Amino acid sequence: xxxxxxxxxxxxxxxxxxxxxxxxxxxxxxxxxxxxxxxxxxxxxxxxxxxxxxxxxxxxxxxxxxxxxxxxxxxxxxxxxxxxxxxxxxxxxxxxxxxxxxxxxxxxxxxxxxxxxxxxxxxxxxxxxxxxxxxxxxxxxxxxxxxxxxxxxxxxxxxxxxxxxxxxxxxxxxxxxxxxx
Numbered sequence: 001x002x003x004x005x006x007x008x009x010x011x012x013x014x015x016x017x018x019x020x021x022x023x024x025x026x027x028x029x030x031x032x033x034x035x036x037x038x039x040x041x042x043x044x045x046x047x048x049x050x051x052x053x054x055x056x057x058x059x060x061x062x063x064x065x066x067x068x069x070x071x072x073x074x075x076x077x078x079x080x081x082x083x084x085x086x087x088x089x090x091x092x093x094x095x096x097x098x099x100x101x102x103x104x105x106x107x108x109x110x111x112x113x114x115x116x117x118x119x120x121x122x123x124x125x126x127x128x129x130x131x132x133x134x135x136x137x138x139x140x141x142x143x144x145x146x147x148x149x150x151x152x153x154x155x156x157x158x159x160x161x162x163x164x165x166x167x168x169x170x171x172x173x174x175x176x177x178x179x180x181x
Contacts, residue, residue: 011038014087015086028130042075082102107160
């Protein structure tokens, strides 16, 4: 993939509400990317606020959230993106066409905000989501992006969504939706 070496690669993470998974992915990539990437996030149907448990899990793991209120695609769909990564099936289905032909990938996963039960059960769901996102971003960061042709890069980034499951998480029968083992 040829990109100007003087600018970071722009990555957009999409989910439905932009309150948990995409916000977590944005925070993780912005820290781990070391200036090589500029990550952002949005939702197909953004909610009012970022989920407090997402922020709590980020903080307990040493991430300083410097994010933003949940925002919609209309605020970002005309910008140039090198990568657009959906992290939920609903966002994948409603993903618009982006200018500049970014690499598109789907890294579907359960919505930790949909987990009910005790506070500890909900926190565990958010911790599992952070672990999965961390693993996938580590794999993404290790790709030889500059050396791969676009089609090969597209396949490798897409494959991360199904190959990067950490211990304790297994793939559910619905493609792209991990579940606890």
